[in-house]
Amino acid sequence: MRNIYINIFFLIAFSNSIFGQEHEEKHIDYSQQRKKVRVLVNQGEMEQALMLSIDIIEKAKKHNEDDAVALGYIQISGILCTIGKHLESLQYLDLADQIISEEKLVTAKIKIYENYGRNYSALKLNDKSIKFLNKGLRLYETKKTTSSELLATLYINKASAFLNTKHKIDSSLFYLHKSLKIKESSFKYAVISNYYLKTNRNIDSARYYLNKSKMFMQGKKVSAYHKSILLQAQGNFYKSIKEYQKAIDYYEECLNISIRMKKYIEVKLVYKLLSETYELLNQESRAHEYLLKYTTFNDSVNIIYKKNVDVVISGFLKSQEQNHKEKEKQFSYLLGGGILLFITITGFVIYYYRKKRLGLIKDKENVIKQKNLERDKLKQKLNVAFDEVISLAKENDASFLIRFQEVYPKVCAKLLEVNPKLVNTELSLCAMIWLNFSSKNIAQYTHVQPKTVQTKKYRLRKKLDLPEGTNLYVWIKNL
Template sequence: MFPPQLNRIFYSYNLLLLFLLCCAGPAYGQGAFSHQKFDSILLKKTESLRIQGDYENLVRLNKDYLNLAEEQNYKEGIILCYINISNISATIGNYKRGLSYLSLAEKELKTVNSSVLKARLYQEHAQLNGVIGLYKSALDLNTKGLYYLKNISNQDKRKFYLYRLYANRADFLYKANKADSAYIYLQKGKRIDGQGVLLNTLLAKHHLMYTKRKDSALIYLQKASGKIVNTGKVNVQSGFVDLTYGDYYFASEDYKTALEYYSKALDYYSKTNRLYNIPGVYESIAKTYRMLNEPQKEEEAMQKYREEKTALENIQNEAINISIDHMLSDKDEESNGFQKKIYFYIGFIAILSLVIFILLYRHNRALRQKKNQFKSEALSLKSRINDSFDELVGLAKKNDSTFLTRFQEIYPKFCPRLLEINPRLGASELTFCAMIKLNFTSKEIAEYTFIQHKSVQQKKHRLRKKLNVPTEQELFIFFDSL
């Protein structure tokens, strides 16, 4: 953060800049030039402050520009500010507020035809889903972002966003255990800009984890380090680079140097409030102390890891519930749109009787194709679910925190259906329902969740009341019918 005096100077400078922009608007007739100036200055300043981790001035900057955009009725500027504020919120772990501002941007974007903003919106939405563990949703949203990039005529903007979408996609694919596909997108990003900090660090990490070529990893790390701008302030990119340097020295069995880099990474992430990254750093520190044969420090680091991981999971679970609500809302809108089309066709058929036969013929043919496609997709889905069943059972037996997230990816309609019946169900209750859905017995649930058999029976009794399940009906049968 800047000292208080510099903060005031920075704020005064922004006010002056906003005044000049306001004065420039009428001179250019509210034309494209003034809008372009608004976008370029805002993006440049936002990126600079984001890298420094100066979130206080970053929020202030975007709120000032939001006020200006609203005064000038500049819709694209309003949307851009909403997306920026969402990114800031998600970066510091406020996923709920991040989703809220993305919803505002999405609502405004329905009235604007901008491929650039649509690509940016889906990029941010994908990143937010990625940090809360919904990697399949993140990849789907990333695909939409890539689709809209095709319609961007400005090649500089296209390359700017394409590079980031490729890097994000690679990160999501790594998290989804698809390293080969991830590496393909890293290479695509490298062809656009082979000097970026994020991409070179991801390439270094790939060689450390998969090819085991430490020499190649070091080359990419040195490239990434060389591109970090030293401004004398905290640089958020340094955290990821130092964390990967720690992994490099750990793989080289230089544990003391590894510990130094892990500590530096932790310091960067703590100063920039990067909650998503902190648990993993503590886990790496604990592993390093284990190799240094310092059990007390190892346990202290593991305790911090557990505390930070639990705190992060609580935030993530709340965001997952909001994300589920958003998906349900989107489906309702799609259903309403489909109904309007039906009404239109009915009216059209009533007027043009001659066209009825042709339309019905084409409609029935398309419907048959859709049914065949649906059957094919259903068979494919059934096969994937069968392949994933053993994975889910394994996660449940280990009481793994990612069990519910993975379950929702494989059975996407199950939790939303339960929340329709009772919206107040919490993440732990959804996990309990998921285990019953997988046909775990009460005894098994008690064993794997480390609670007494009696407590499992009490939970089942409470669930019956919350879901209005008759006592004579088996819970497994009720959940299976969903």
């Protein structure tokens, strides 16, 4: 027993000798630092927000502030989710989830569940999203020590997940109203208005909530992002009542804000909406212009984040791995004492870490299996999307080309590389050829004579500059 007390005293003395010199640096206001990160995110400065979050984590690790480390991981996860890097976001949530317990930091744990829900909803894994959001709601109801605003956020995310789930659209409206009861905002009224427009429901209800959103915004300080959502909802409303020029004006104002804030997901969506609206105005050149921007935008966004965000994240993960190895080395020296008790403890720790490492390997294998299952689900969804595209083509639906581009983005992109002057009607013809429709089928579905289709094909071959004898179907399919 006497030896045990000696060893405890040795550990305390060793710890004080190492960390005593850093005592003066421990007074760091992490909450204030995290507020600065949120300001940067609202300004669209994602790379700077990530760098500051990483700095917070490293300082917190230096002082063994596990809670601050976990909250930093959650903040990084939220940023990555916002810019569409969902797999990386889930990795940081896993790191935070290992540190935070429901008993210790209730709010942080609920935020973890909320962010899991956001990511899985964005990945169209809506059932899994709802499962995590329900866990957050149950924890909130059990503890009831967190802010009602967080509860409202859980409801909004659950509404979003239900909106993407067939046969449960009414549930989406139910949770939107639950969120609105907790706290009114122009943003929420705009989202509800968009709900009615998206589901082709009562146009009077859409107008009512749109007016509520505009009234609520008057005299209040509203973020630029929330203003852009209201502008987008106004554009959607005027598009639905066929006042297309007004819709375009609101879309363009929304686009300017989204570009300024670097909200790339919204930028891409508004390009699509503008293309559809100009198509309805029969302004082929402008519709083609925005379709081209929509088509090429994904690549440009990927380049931006590959050069910036990916470099930041990969570099940080490498440094974390290196720090972990150095800490293990220091810890092994500490446990490498001379007395038998320390040797016994060292052996136990080594055994523990080996067992843990084997567990991590097993966990990684399970993650790989899960990813394979999810990949198979995505393949099934792609088959469903193919059937949807075929159906739109047969119905001569105006949204056929847009949906084809969403499912098979590379086809139109490569065609436009060959000839950027291809118009939407020609791209639609190419899409039908890629889907292997015969001239007779194309004539039937587009309500023209087969001879007209042959003429269109002849003109298309000339615009694509295809050599005589080249099979048009084979050439397009091999793009």
